[in-house]
Amino acid sequence: MWKSRLICHALKVSSRNKTTDVSWIRNFSIIAHIDHGKSTLADRLLELTGTIGKGSHEAQMLDRLQVERERGITVKAQTATLVYNYQGIDYLLNLIDTPGHVDFSFEVSRSLAACQGVILLVDANQGVQAQTVANFFLAFSKNLTILPVMNKIDLKNADPESVGTQMKNIFEFEPKDILRISAKTGLNVESVLQSIVERIPPPKHCDITKPFRALLFDSWYDRYRGVIAVIAVIDGVIRSGDSISAKHTGKSYEIKDLGILRPNEVSLPCIQAGQVGYVVCNMRSSTEAKIGDTLFKKGLANVEEVASFRQSKPMVFAGVYPMDQSETPALRSALEKLTLNDSSVTVAKESSAALGQGWRLGFLGLLHMEVFNQRLEQEYGAEVIVTVPSVISILFKICWSLTNIRLHGEKNIKKYGATDIIVNNPAFFPDPSIIEQYFEPMVLGTIITPDIYMGPIMSLALDRRGIQVDSKNVDNSRVMMQFRFPLNEIAVDFYDALKSLSSGYASFDYEEDGFEESDIVKLHIMLNGEVVEELSTVVHTSKARKYGKEICLRLQETIPRQMFQVAIQAAVGGKVVARENVAALRKDVTAKCYGGDISRRMKLLKRQAEGKKRMKSIANIELPRDTFIKVLKR
């Protein structure tokens, strides 16, 4: 029924090209702090509009990736078109469900570029949290209409009055404008649909009469059809068979199929200005389907780019290598396809003496890195070794008066101004003798917490070299504090430490905040006297000894006992600052097999050989492939 109405409308629009009517379209995102109920609300909206049958589906319908279901978090924004009949008119609501965790904030900013409004969801029990604030300001800065919604009012310990006060104090929402709902039970959710139609404006600056122009804001790879690109159409109408060009690459394509997402693809004859939909047009790779690119009618001259969004800036870098060099082409292809779906990951080739040919990837955080690797394995069957993530890109002021300086790994070092270089791989840390000054990246961190945890949080922030820049009350019992931190101190485990000392009540968000001069050294890790670059890292001088000790202990736990003793050492500039040993062992897996049961003996040896395949020999020592990640986790 809805489909025939939609097709009729699409056809009517395309035949009656004079109309500029987009008043029946609303494009919006649901944004919130992690776990405040975005995906559950999206489920209810899909149900209420009949997009999916009631109870006929799994919960969190838009969390479709295996990694999302296993971890119970959204990592990927998902689009769904709903048809909602309000006061006799069919409205087309394009909903984008976004992730809540700070590591996936690029998904939010990308999604907002295709919207005119957002639903800002706040948990009626937890109240305003750090990502609520970050997401509010993101939407606010983009001039989007913000619809405040308080969720989980069914909870016994929900406190809508005080959460309403917080929303007024921080965002200046009038309590009467805040909808109170339970996405779980469905209570009042219909009022959200009504408010979307009434309060969020239809797409602006769209013109059906102009030639086709659209923003490409998401994509994924389909084994049979190649790239499927999600677009927000700004001008014109697009039909199957039309020819389009991409502004960034200059390449042209013929549209093979197009339609809307509900959330599965539903093919339509055309989509028009104001709508969000998908197109299939034989794009092959992530370099072709560039997120943020403008697509337009082929042959059109001087096309104005659709105002896009800021590209993401990676914070955590790690080398990714195939377990076996023969798997390099397969890993290259998997990386190409996955970065198509997650364009916030940066990719550059690198090689390592121990691990061979690989890639250095840049992620928005450690969780992002873990999720990306899990997806590589689950969606593309790629088993990889990930090196110790360096959460830092160091800026050096080089003393260029020392002539003929040759820098190791020059290809991987970026020039940054006339006398500065930037390095994101500890292996390419230049010789300290040529460095005049070190700078490290800084972030501005926002923490919201019940005030009883203020003391321990201040101590934690101090320990992480944080400097307080602001503090204000959110309501009678909660405070919002801001600190300037070195990124290196917070990117790995700060969030976990904060959660554990505040019993889960404090929340944290951060944004980049330039560079600051710092005192930095390279911490070499040696196994039996041999430096292992892949395990080495860069730390603040004051933390070198403590961190070296921690790494040695963690390596001691992780490295399996070998036939010989393994000495693990951490050193700064040739001076050993920490040492641990792994005792020697000869493991005869068949020792318990008495008598002549040859098949059992073979089975045990085979299993041992399989285990070994998952190991990597570095400095003649067999390391499990997750050693590098385990070294970093505290």
Ligand SMILES: Nc1nc2c(ncn2[C@@H]2O[C@H](COP(=O)(O)OP(=O)(O)OP(=O)(O)O)[C@@H](O)[C@H]2O)c(=O)[nH]1
């Ligand atoms: N009691 C109650 N629980 C809810 C409500 N809405 C969501 N939940 C629960 O809160 C948890 C988190 O819900 P999600 O919908 O996954 O939250 P989310 O904001 O999408 O999470 P991320 O995408 O990971 O940020 C789930 O266990 C939901 O069942 C509600 O209205 N009432």
